[in-house]
Amino acid sequence: MMSFAQPTSTGPLAPHDFGAAGWTKADAAHLLRRAQYGASAAEMDQAHRAGPAATLDRLCAIQPESAEFTRADDLLRKTALDTGSTANLQAWWLHRMLRSANPLAEKMTFLWHNLFATSNDKVKDVALMLAQNDLFRAQALGDYGKLLHQIARDPAMLIWLDGNANRRRHPNENFAREVMELFSLGVGNYTEKDIQEAARCFTGWHMRDGEFWFNDTQHDTGTKTVLGSTGAFDGDGVIDICLKQPACPRFIATRLLKTFVQPEPDAATVQALADCIRRHQFQMAPVLRELLGSRLFFSAKSRGCLIKSPLDLILGAERALVTAPRLEPTARCLEELGQAVFLPPTVKGWEGGRLWISSTTYLLRANFASELAAGTKYGPLMDLDAQAREHQLLNASQAVTHYTGLLLASPPDAAVLARLRAFASDQAAPATRDRGLLHLILALPEYQLM
């Protein structure tokens, strides 16, 4: 097992001191809910037993996959390629998100997909989308700088942002604009002139026969000035310039914080993580190891404060409660809730946060809760009688404590607990009681948070 040199950050990113109370089960659950798409009771127990250092080391390094997983993965991948269907491609990835031994790597793969948001609606080629996804996965815990260079040559991206339209005499700004606005710096850190000049650098970066092709007859070899640097830059030159901007690590830091820690990180926190990113030269594994083990991450303010994306909501519930999740209805529900993977709504990706929630989506989330608890559409629920025996859920109160602990990021208000207990105490058999209880917990506003 790989481990990293002692983190050197101070301030919010200093390693969290678990103090006298030690590493609790709630701490383990908090870490797993953020670092993967939900967690089962067994995973929480295991992480609790293993301790924080071992758990973080495991999550932040690539682990070997089981033979069983690899067989299923190969089959789903082959099916997606053979059929060329987006639905099958989605099923392949959702299986990975649910079952891979590298859950954090899958979450980071999605973070890259959301950052470099490319839709098969326009690309219309499952093999190219899959190749792009492999690229994201190869750098999931790896090197953002390398990925930024690679994505500029990625065939799916070249289709998505009109690479072939970018010609010497008629530069197309589409990719150059997004490299700065959405992929590395963010609005306010470049000028329109920088984009025009950068577009010239990417001229002739074309695609032919499904592969990157440097079309030198269409490349503008002249001198350009981008973000204050002057030279006969090509696309790689622009990307190196972007990576050197102070705004770049801040941009990546903001994305990491909003995904893993807090919805509205303050400027000092962003800067602290940006410094850490710079120090680690955009290597994600050591950055995540520091971030997810930090004082900031385990502070009270960072708990239960993120609104779950549909992926977090649905896969999280399935991971915790369903023995064999059914991928096709899962993908359909994700689409209804607005998060069809491989089909982001725009090049901005999914904006997330409160935008996930409207009355229409809340209703769909509540209906997901009842259909999941019914145990048919999304796959069979775990054996609730066996769970009741194993965890000694002898009465309503114990059942409420156990299942809110499993599913909710923070203990609910006393008023909510009282209502859940009253509901559960009216039921006779544990299985009936707990199925109803699970539905209610999953439909609560509290369950929308992690």
Next chain:
Amino acid sequence: MAGSRRIFLGQCGTAGAASVGVSLPGIWQSAVRAAGWLGKPGTSGRVLVVVEMAGGNDGLNTVIPFADDAYYKSRPVLAVPKDRVLKLNSAVGLHPRLGDLRTLFDDSQVAVIQGVGYPKPDRSHFRSMDIWHTARPESVDLRDGWLGRALERDPKALAGGVPALALGSEKLPLALLSGRVNVPNVQSMDAYKLLPAPGDQSAQARAKQTLREAVALKATEAGGELDFLRRTADVTLTSVDRLGEVAKAYKPGATYPETGLARKLQVVARLIAGDMGTQIFYVSLGGFDTHSRQQPVHELLLAELSGAVGAFLKDLKSHQLADRVMVATFSEFGRRVAENGSLGTDHGAASQMFCIGPGVKPGVTGAHPSLTDLVDGDLKHHTDFRQVYAALLQNWLGYPAEPVLGKGFQPVDCVKI
């Protein structure tokens, strides 16, 4: 008349009381009584239906300056021939596919407000739409919209219920966003249902009741994520129940065309007839971004608008509800005066708005902007869209306009007072 409002309300009062009893928050009823809303006399019970024409409607081919040769010079292919224009006066007329609107115009139910826009027009769909939704051209503050801010001044809306409703969108339109009032959006009426909980009927009823109580609790941190989620969940469960109730008794009093907008407006008519107390409805018709081969697409869209609004007002009239309802249309921008090289038009600036219903001050308001005195090839606006919003808020709905829109927006004279 079978569908009259009085009879319907009578039915609702008896049959509806038991089933609605739980869903109608008591606090709402008492707040209305206590506040004696609505603010401005004579505006009680009025309804505004906003129709968004998304994509940038070609205003020049909607209200056509047929008497101006510059129009025919700028539009050699796309111009509508003079003899086909549905003339409103000696200068302008409607596109021939706006027949129902023309009938309503002749019946004194249409106000055409010409030359509407805002300073330094933005030609990005996203940005310009945000500007129309927030009514804040000078800022990128997207925390709330103009209708959301208006609702915050309404004690009834603050107390709950369904003060406004968006139909047909997955996301709530920014115009209706507010930090304090949650507005439901209904993407599809058929799907807007709460599935029963697992278990027998009694377990289902208890689960629903428990959920309703849990989401109605006040969160400790006002304005925090849990507060936001609870308020959304609360308005969701309330609106599901009430929409389910009002859906039952309504019978349409007009034949609606088989179009998306007509279906949405029919739902609006049903909800108005059901008297849920909803004052603002929001629907969208998309597809106006006609960069190439504009003519067939644009004609269909205008026909969809006209046919849907025509049937809607006819339906409302048959239920004796039309007097309470005003429809207002807008688009994020008009299009260039000159057509482009691919039989279409590119993003422009000023355009017109329609206000429709018996409550309008009918006629054509304001001159058509000059087709020769242009800015970057675009029409100049002479009326700020916030002046139209001010008329809708203040003179139609009875809300104060200034706290919502800021100072200095003299209402356009398009509402009968």
